[in-house]
Amino acid sequence: MKASLIERLTEGAIATFLWLLRVAVVLVVVVGSALTIMSGRYSLEVYVGLVVSGLTLGSIYALIALGYTMVYGILRMINFAHGEIFMAGAFAGYFVVTASDKLGFLNQGPVTAMITIVVAILVAVAVATPIALLVEKIAYRPLRNAPRLVPLISAIGASFVLQYTFRGFFGPGIYSYPTVDFLDQTLPISGVIVRYVDVIVVISAFVMMTGLYLFVMRTKLGTAIRAVSEDKDTAALMGIDVNRAIVTTFGLGAAMAGAAGVLYALLFRQVFFLTGFVPGIKAFTAAVLGGIGNIPGAMLGGLFLGQVESIGPTLFLDGFNVPSPNQLKDVIAFTMLVLVLVFRPSGILGERIARSRA
Amino acid sequence: MNPTPILEVDDIHVYYGNIHALKGVSLTINKGEIVTLIGANGAGKTTTLNAISGLVPSREGQVRLRGETISGVASHLIVGRGIVQVPEGRRMFARLTVEENLRMGGYTLTRAADVQAGIDRAFEMFPRLKERRTQVAGTLSGGEQQMLAIGRALMAGPEVLLLDEPSMGLAPVLVDFVFDTISRLHAEGTTILLVEQNARMALQIADRGYVIETGMIVLSDLAANLRENDTVRKAYLGIV
Numbered sequence: 001m002k003a004s005l006i007e008r009l010t011e012g013a014i015a016t017f018l019w020l021l022r023v024a025v026v027l028v029v030v031v032g033s034a035l036t037i038m039s040g041r042y043s044l045e046v047y048v049g050l051v052v053s054g055l056t057l058g059s060i061y062a063l064i065a066l067g068y069t070m071v072y073g074i075l076r077m078i079n080f081a082h083g084e085i086f087m088a089g090a091f092a093g094y095f096v097v098t099a100s101d102k103l104g105f106l107n108q109g110p111v112t113a114m115i116t117i118v119v120a121i122l123v124a125v126a127v128a129t130p131i132a133l134l135v136e137k138i139a140y141r142p143l144r145n146a147p148r149l150v151p152l153i154s155a156i157g158a159s160f161v162l163q164y165t166f167r168g169f170f171g172p173g174i175y176s177y178p179t180v181d182f183l184d185q186t187l188p189i190s191g192v193i194v195r196y197v198d199v200i201v202v203i204s205a206f207v208m209m210t211g212l213y214l215f216v217m218r219t220k221l222g223t224a225i226r227a228v229s230e231d232k233d234t235a236a237l238m239g240i241d242v243n244r245a246i247v248t249t250f251g252l253g254a255a256m257a258g259a260a261g262v263l264y265a266l267l268f269r270q271v272f273f274l275t276g277f278v279p280g281i282k283a284f285t286a287a288v289l290g291g292i293g294n295i296p297g298a299m300l301g302g303l304f305l306g307q308v309e310s311i312g313p314t315l316f317l318d319g320f321n322v323p324s325p326n327q328l329k330d331v332i333a334f335t336m337l338v339l340v341l342v343f344r345p346s347g348i349l350g351e352r353i354a355r356s357r358a
Numbered sequence: 359m360n361p362t363p364i365l366e367v368d369d370i371h372v373y374y375g376n377i378h379a380l381k382g383v384s385l386t387i388n389k390g391e392i393v394t395l396i397g398a399n400g401a402g403k404t405t406t407l408n409a410i411s412g413l414v415p416s417r418e419g420q421v422r423l424r425g426e427t428i429s430g431v432a433s434h435l436i437v438g439r440g441i442v443q444v445p446e447g448r449r450m451f452a453r454l455t456v457e458e459n460l461r462m463g464g465y466t467l468t469r470a471a472d473v474q475a476g477i478d479r480a481f482e483m484f485p486r487l488k489e490r491r492t493q494v495a496g497t498l499s500g501g502e503q504q505m506l507a508i509g510r511a512l513m514a515g516p517e518v519l520l521l522d523e524p525s526m527g528l529a530p531v532l533v534d535f536v537f538d539t540i541s542r543l544h545a546e547g548t549t550i551l552l553v554e555q556n557a558r559m560a561l562q563i564a565d566r567g568y569v570i571e572t573g574m575i576v577l578s579d580l581a582a583n584l585r586e587n588d589t590v591r592k593a594y595l596g597i598v
């Protein structure tokens with residue numbers, strides 16, 4: 001009797017706390033935004049600028065998030081080494097762009113810059129994909145029937161191995177991407193500042209995501225990937241090569257991440273052995289946000305996170321006179337991860353895990 | 359007429375960890391026959407089918423198709439050799455459409471025309487599926503799901519069809535429909551191994567039957583004889 005009373009009290013306290021948390025979050029967002037907007041400190045152009053950079057960042061998150069979500073969908077595991085695949089892509093791109101710069105090719109004009117970027121992306125994909133397949137083969141495949149926690153730990157191990165392998169090869173220093181003059185120019189639109197780099201990142205990301213979506217929805221192998229994600233044994237009974245579907249999934253995710261690595265590095269102009277860590281966790285957040293396992297969810301989650309991270313600090317916090325709110329963008333991103341996990345673990349588009357298992 | 363065995367299960371032993379689920383099961387299925395495997399819950403019927411399909415490994419013994427051993431061959435390759443299983447509980451790809459489910463059944467087919475012919479045939483057998491071709495399979499009724507499960511398995515054009523409790527959970531009309539379908543497939547030349555709890559119906563359409571108890575075959579005879587067998591009548595037909 002006594003225990004149950006204490007239990008009931010704790011439960012009540014937790015429920016109250018969660019409610020207060022909801023109210024607090026809503027209050028911060030609503031009041032903060034109202035105060036910021038009314039202060040009139042920022043012009044419309046500033047807000048539009050924030051939306052644009054949020055879109056750019058968000059489409060990179062979306063590209064990476066796809067790899068997390070597809071691998072989760074097919075193996076029910078979080079591939080924590082995915083951020084390192086992204087980092088490998090960024091490194092591969094670095095060498096291509098630098099070589100092009102040294103040859104004096106890079107900055108001859110928009111065309112040579114674009115050719116360099118396309119080659120860098122292709123090389124990044126070609127480097128990132130085999131690394132991911134190797135990780136799958138060595139670190140995950142032998143554990144496919146192990147309890148769920150085991151491949152997760154193996155993934156964290158793989159992540160460290162990759163980070164320190166790159167550190168071993170390239171040292172702890174930061175490599176600066178050469179300046180691509182063309183990317184810094186702004187689009188000839190009056191009022192808003194949109195750089196070519198934003199346009200290129202967003203367009204490349206959307207082209208790749210559309211391609212992936214069509215592949216998964218329209219092709220035979222893509223449909224097989226969805227079938228294997230639902231039920232491996234039955235898929236095998238239909239003659240589907242389950243391993244091939246899994247390897248293809250890893251390959252697709254890695255290709256997206258490798259390309260995203262180059263885009264990210266073009267945007268932030270640097271790469272080093274830990275480059276994959278933060279964007280990796282952010283993209284994981286995006287995948288959870290959209291509903292892990294759900295492909296459109298990952299895209300949506302990425303774009304949403306990009307916006308919240310870009311506009312959020314200024315819009316929510318500036319009104320409260322928080323000093324340099326932009327430093328708090330990671331706080332906002334990860335607070336959101338916690339809130340989603342607490343209040344809606346199935347994400348925006350996700351179904352309840354229990355239902356999808358039925 | 360000399361019967362030619364098409365599928366032979368030869369003294370297989372299957373373990374789940376320490377559980378000895380099959381203790382030397384042997385079956386022979388001749389070309390064009392319907393053979394039924396009956397037994398109580400947990401007797402090892404599903405395990406037997408899964409051992410044939412290569413989903414569970416057998417520690418001892420062999421499975422042979424047309425005299426060639428297929429033990430150790432990966433499940434997805436066994437489909438290509440001509441054995442397809444309709445698993446227990448229908449096992450739809452719930453988020454795929456009806457048509458996509460059928461296409462997955464035809465995964466081993468390489469020619470688009472063969473896939474289309476298979477889909478047309480499934481829709482001809484089960485017109486209900488045609489009306490629902492773009493609907494996701496998870497929203498189908500139990501009966502429709504069973505039709506889809508059978509239609510999907512037929513896509514690969516199996517020589518031997520393994521059916522695991524196809525009448526489970528269906529209303530009597532639908533049970534009849536499923537058994538009619540099985541008879542039709544038999545008439546068209548498909549060899550069938552039918553696992554059933556509904557022993558009465560199974561023994562009516564089967565040529566021969568095996569009775570399995572706790573991982574061992576305890577009886578095997580012509581279906582007509584099993585129908586008259588006292589043990590079978592008591593244990594599986596509910597006749598005292």
Ligand SMILES: Nc1ncnc2c1ncn2[C@@H]1O[C@H](COP(=O)(O)OP(=O)(O)OP(=O)(O)O)[C@@H](O)[C@H]1O
Binds near residue numbers: 377379398446
């Ligand atoms: N994956 C598994 N892990 C452990 N034991 C299992 C597993 N699958 C089946 N078994 C055990 O093996 C034995 C045979 O099971 P099987 O599923 O083959 O029975 P069945 O005859 O198909 O029963 P039912 O009529 O209920 O479908 C049972 O004792 C069951 O508990």
Ligand SMILES: [Mg+2]
Binds near residue numbers: 403404405446522
């Ligand atoms: Mg069974």
